[in-house]
Amino acid sequence: MTPFRVPTRSWILLALLFAVGLLNYLDRQTLSILKGTLREALGMTDTNYSWLIGAFMAPYIVFYVVSGRLVDRFGTRLSLGVFVGVWSLANMACGAAGGIGALAAGRMLLGAAEPGAFPAIQRVMMTWFPVERRAFAWSLLSPCTTLGAIIAPPLIAWLTGHWNWRGAFIIPGAIGLFVAAAWWMADKNPPVFPSEAARPEPEKPAPMREILRDRRVWLLLAVRAITDPVWYFLLFWLPGYLQERMGLTLQELGWVAWIPSFAASAAVMATGRATDFFVGRGRRPVRVRVTMFVIAACFAPVGVLTTFAPSLFWVLAVFSVMSIVCQIWFFGQSLLVADVFPKTSAATMAGLLGAVGATGGLILNVLAGPVIERFGYLVVFSTLAVLHPLAAALLFRNTRRLEGAPAPAADGKEITA
The missing domain is CATH 1.20.1250.20 (MFS general substrate transporter like domains)
Structure with a gap:
């Protein structure tokens, strides 16, 4: 290279x-x-x-x-x-x-x-x-x-x-x-890197109607809608769970609530180095990202053990695993957008994905309260445990489409991603 x-x-x-x-x-x-x-x-x-x-x-x-x-x-x-x-x-x-x-x-x-x-x-x-260096740089930004x-x-x-x-x-x-x-x-x-120079890029952003015709867009929107609610649930419900179920005071919460996020940031940085290693040696970027998603999703079902954890240590360990899975997926989806879509439409894609993810998170948090009051936390954690594996299966099945399908250009013609 x-x-x-x-x-x-x-x-x-x-x-x-x-x-x-x-x-x-x-x-x-x-x-x-x-x-x-x-x-x-x-x-x-x-x-x-x-x-x-x-x-x-x-x-x-x-x-x-x-x-x-x-x-x-x-x-x-x-x-x-x-x-x-x-x-x-x-x-x-x-x-x-x-x-x-x-x-x-x-x-x-x-x-x-x-x-x-x-x-x-x-x-x-x-x-x-x-x-070849994007994943590591992005991992440094993630914390x-x-x-x-x-x-x-x-x-x-x-x-x-x-x-x-x-x-x-x-x-x-x-x-x-x-x-x-x-x-x-x-x-x-901005610089022009040798690895990017040969990749054709449209001069203008594609019209929204052209972007929405691309089936890959709807695939990634579906994946984001499935997975983002897990992170939004952790963000809004983790402090309350630790106080209500584990008996922590507000001061004690301040001492430990950062641990899952810290663990997730460290894992993302390690993942960034690993994915850059494989991409830098000629592996297809999309396949590297999808493999990363699948491996991370295998750990998501650990979340169902939350309500059975016997101590604060094990609750924090479970929450840390869930946070790692969520953050690797956030981090990886940004890289996947960069691998699949032209630079001139990437921000539009990021905006669409963020809006869908925030909407899914908002809906889940509205529904979570009544469900927890009536059935307890186990129902919610059991549901969350299957979302990342479901999204991983969806991506794995469509890996070839993400690698080879045409992307819309600004003039309505198609370019190879």
Whole structure:
């Protein structure tokens, strides 16, 4: 394989993307962490809080699709800079809110801008890293959202204690404006790698109607709809399970709740190195990714053992395995999109996948509460245990289609992916 060198600027952009992902998860969690404080400061009720969650989630799902098209139309330099700048201003507006209505408006703007980060990241990684090093680079980026989730509670509490609740919104927002400016200055003159030069790319993004005619698109959307709810369930229900079923206090929860996410990040980095090893030695990228999915999915049924775990140690071990499976699939699907679809349509695909995944997660979390109240956790964990194996079987059966089916170009003609 032709020797190559990843430019220094690629690693600088990767560091900035890490900051973007960290801020993305930090800013979205500020409201939930300050719920008790805002109850006293603004007279917020539980009903108000539920509406604030909806004010964020509704535009978040819709703008996942919209932002993907914007990234493919205007490129990552402009689009990601605008997304980060707008959500940072929205976060600062939340800090300046004088009532629930103004806070809801800020959260709506935050929900509209935040999903754009992930389609932009998809496009950046395809542009600045060659296929032989892309998995490892992506694995280095994967802990950013985990770290954001880990540091959010102590950081927001510290900012609130040293300033006030408004500072907990405004200061991270100001940092986000700095990151947006840094991104605008850094994302220039992308390289052309030897391994990418021979691959034909359309000059413009394909129309949405052409993208939706591609059967591979619907295959990946189905896979994402099947698997994403598992992660969303862990994200929203893990803390409550550890407190209610394992008897942890809030302080004790803070000491251990990060362990599954940390284990998942480590596993993703190891997986990234392994997949790059095989791709760099000439193995077909799509087959490498599908094999990775199948191996990870074999461990998903471990989740059914959660309610039988005899101690906190074993509960955390089971949750760690489930988190590893989920994160490898998140990580791998981004790589699969890069392997199958042209660069000019990748952000659109990332947006569609994110919207479908978030919708599936929202539906599951709405249904999970009544099911758990009536039947207990075992029914839910048993259902979740079969979702990744089901999706893996679907991908394995369609591996040849993913490798060889034509992809739509901007002019309506077909190109070989």
